[in-house]
Amino acid sequence: MTRAGAGVEGSGRPISESPLQHEQSILRHAASRREFLRVGALGAAGLSLSQLLAAGKTGFATRADSCIILFLNGGPSHLDMWDMKPDAPREIRGEFKPIATTVPGIQLSEHLPGLARQMHHCALVRSMNHSVNNSHAAAVYAALTGHDRGEQGGGAKPGDHPNMGAVLAKLRPPRAATLPYVALPYKTKEGAGGPLQPGFQAGFIGAHHDPFWVLEDPSQPDFRVQNLTPPEGVNAGRLAGRDELLRGLDRALLEKQPSGKAAYDELGEFQRRAFDLLTADATRRAFELDREPAAMRDAYGRNIYGQSVLLGRRLLEAGTRVVTMSWAPDANATWDTHGGNFEKLKGTLLPQFDAACSSLLSDLHQRGMLKRTLVAVLGDFGRTPRINNGAGRDHWNACYSVMLAGGGIKGGFVHGASDRTGALPADQPTSPGDIIATIYHLLGVDPRTDLHDNLNRPHMLVPHGRVVDELIA
Secondary structure (H helix, E strand, O other), X not given: OOOOOOOHHXXXXXXXXXXXXXXXXXXXXXXXXXXXXXHHHHHHOOOOHHHHHHXXXXXXXXXXXXXXXXXXXXXXXXXXXXXXXXXXXXXXXXXXXXXXXXXXXXXXXXXXHHHHOOHHHEEEEEEEOOOOOXXXXXXXXXXXXXXXXOOOOOOOOOOOOOOHHHHHHHHOOOOOOOOOEEEEOOOOEOOOOOOEOOOOOOXXXXXXXXXXXXXXXXXXXXXXXXXXXXXXXXXXXXHHHHHHHHHHHHHXXXXXXXXXXXXXXXXXXXXXXXXXXXXXXXXXXXXXHHHOOHHHHXXXXXXXXXXXXXXXXXXXXXXXXXXXXXXXXEOOOOOOXXXXXXXXXXXXXXXXXXXXXXXXXXXXXXXXXXXXXXXXXXXXXXXXXXXOOOOOOOEEOOOEEEEEEOOOEOOOEEEOEXXXXXXXXXXXXXXXXXXXXXXXXXXXXXXXXXXXXXXXXXXXXXXXXXXXXXHEO
C-alpha cells in the first residue's frame, strides 16, 4: 500500500496516466451513482483527491462500520487484569489469581469472569509501550490519536490532532440523520478542576466534527439529553417553521454582510445538524434507555459506566460511527491506582468493567452486530510491576496491555508478550500508533491519509504506526 497522494510531484497519479484518465478511473471504480455523489459531496467539503479516494473506497474493503472505545482513563494495571505473573515474587504478582478463559492457554484476572467467558471473541496485545512521558494528558493524547504532543501536560487545543471519531465523522459520515461521533459520560479533566484532556475532540479539522457530549448520568431514572429535547410544547411541525424562519433571517443578514459567508456556512451546518437531530426519531429513541429490558440494564450494571456502555451500543445501532467512553471524571479518579490498587480494583473497578464490557460483547454478538462493530479497550499506560508502599502501582508506559474485539479482529488471540515481570515487551513491541492505524484500517480509512488544517497544511493521520496485520482475522 502506498501513501495517499504519492506520485509525480505530488500529483496523486501514476506517471503514465493523464489527469483525465485518472478521473475516469475514479468514475469506473465508483460502486454506484449514489456512492459517487457522496464522494463528490466530500470533495465539495474540501477533501483532497487522496482523501476522496479513501472516502470513496470505504464501501469496498471495510471490516467494521462502527467502533466503541472503552477508555480506562488513568492507566489500568495490566498485571492485575490482562497479563498476570503468578510465578513472579509477591511484590510483583500482587494479590489476584489468574483464571482460565474460553481459549486454552489464555488467562485473565479472577475478577474478570465475564470477560473470561468472552475471550474467544477478543484479542489481547500484551506488548504495548510508548516513549511519551508519564503525564496523563500526553499519554491519553497518544492513546487516542497515535501522536505525541511532546509536553508534560496541558489541556485540549484547537491545533490538536483529531480523535478517530472526528475523523470518521469527516471521512465516513453516517448515511442517516444521526450523531456521527459521541463522547460520554464525562469531559475528563487532567486532574480535578484541571483542563479538558486532549485527544477527544476534532482539533485542527474543525469544531463542527467535535463529539456530541452526553454528560448526563444514564443510570439515573430521570435521564434525558437536554440538547436533543425540543422545548415543551414544540412539535416537529413547529420546529420546521422555526427552522425556515431562521434560515430566512440568516439569508437577509448575509445579503447585508456578504463577508461573513464562511462563518455563516459553519453556523448553518450546526443549525442543520441540530434540526435534523431534533426531528430524527431513531436518534431520540437511542437515548430512551427505559426501552431496554430490566435484565439487560442489570447485566451492564446500574452505574454511570455500565449504562453509558449500554447507551453506546444503542447509539451504534442507530447509526453512530464512533462512541468514546471515558471511564473517569478526572485522570486521578478511577484507574490511577497509586494507592489501594487491589482494594479499588476488586471492590469497584473490575466488577463494573467486567459486567459492562462482557455484556457489550455478548449483546453485540447476539444481535449480529459484533462482526461489523469494533470494540477497543484502551488506556493511557499500565502500572509499575513493583507494588509501592501504599499498596498501589504507579504509572508505567514501558509495557502494558490493550484488548480488541469484533470488527475484523482475530478472536482468541494474544499478540506480543511481556517479560517475566511485565516490565518490558519481550516480543512484538506495539505502539499506540500501531493500534490506531489498525483501527482506522478496519474502519476503512487509510491511516496514511493526509488531512489539512485551516492553513491548508497536510497532516498524516498516523505517521508513526503500522497496521498490525497479525491482529486481523
